[in-house]
Amino acid sequence: NAGVMQNPRHLVRRRGQEARLRCSPVKGHSHVYWYRQLPEEGLKFMVYLQKENIIDESGMPKERFSAEFPKEGPSILRIQQVVRGDSAAYFCASSPPAGGLNYGYTFGSGTRLTVV
Amino acid sequence: SQELEQSPQSLIVQEGKNLTINCTSSKTLYGLYWYKQKYGEGLIFLMMLQKGGEEKSHEKITAKLDEKKQQSSLHITASQPSHAGIYLCGAPTYHFAGGTSYGKLTFGQGTILTVHP
Numbered sequence: 001n002a003g004v005m006q007n008p009r010h011l012v013r014r015r016g017q018e019a020r021l022r023c024s025p026v027k028g029h030s031h032v033y034w035y036r037q038l039p040e041e042g043l044k045f046m047v048y049l050q051k052e053n054i055i056d057e058s059g060m061p062k063e064r065f066s067a068e069f070p071k072e073g074p075s076i077l078r079i080q081q082v083v084r085g086d087s088a089a090y091f092c093a094s095s096p097p098a099g100g101l102n103y104g105y106t107f108g109s110g111t112r113l114t115v116v
Numbered sequence: 117s118q119e120l121e122q123s124p125q126s127l128i129v130q131e132g133k134n135l136t137i138n139c140t141s142s143k144t145l146y147g148l149y150w151y152k153q154k155y156g157e158g159l160i161f162l163m164m165l166q167k168g169g170e171e172k173s174h175e176k177i178t179a180k181l182d183e184k185k186q187q188s189s190l191h192i193t194a195s196q197p198s199h200a201g202i203y204l205c206g207a208p209t210y211h212f213a214g215g216t217s218y219g220k221l222t223f224g225q226g227t228i229l230t231v232h233p
Contacts, residue, residue, distance in 0.1 A: 109158035
């Protein structure tokens, strides 16, 4: 029973390029959350998605960032025109349809984005 | 907004020693999660506490949530080098949108534990 799978584990992008981060939730989990861990800062919520719907994107920067969770395939966090300040570890978490409040949240190993 | 403060920020102990990490919330906790993160890796779920006064143990790690549900502690007995890492507490806040209820986790800044053999 695989856990949350994130890829790539490490991603290097030049300033101005696009970064695509993928997250496959635990089988049977329909809720996906993205968190960002900036250097010297804690983990911060970015966005919460269900299949084909963005439910809460209150933690997403207003520009250049977008997320999706299509009917088929992994959830994607997309960062356009990356800047050095986007360098961080991005974590995906998933929970069952009943939500994580009673069952907890399973986190992936993260994608470490470095912008050069 | 809810804030979690962890103490200490870092801890260095000799193998075999006991240690405690605290997590204090600015608001009443609806639940509290403890995770461990090895440097450069993901978060490993340790325990979830929901009720005031609740205590859970797994191997040599015990977590408690106080009666007032504003503070949690994580205690490691007879520490080992394998316990080294960053310990994070996380608290959910309830929300309702899109026809579903869900929780967003707010995390403490983490406690870096080093265990010397």
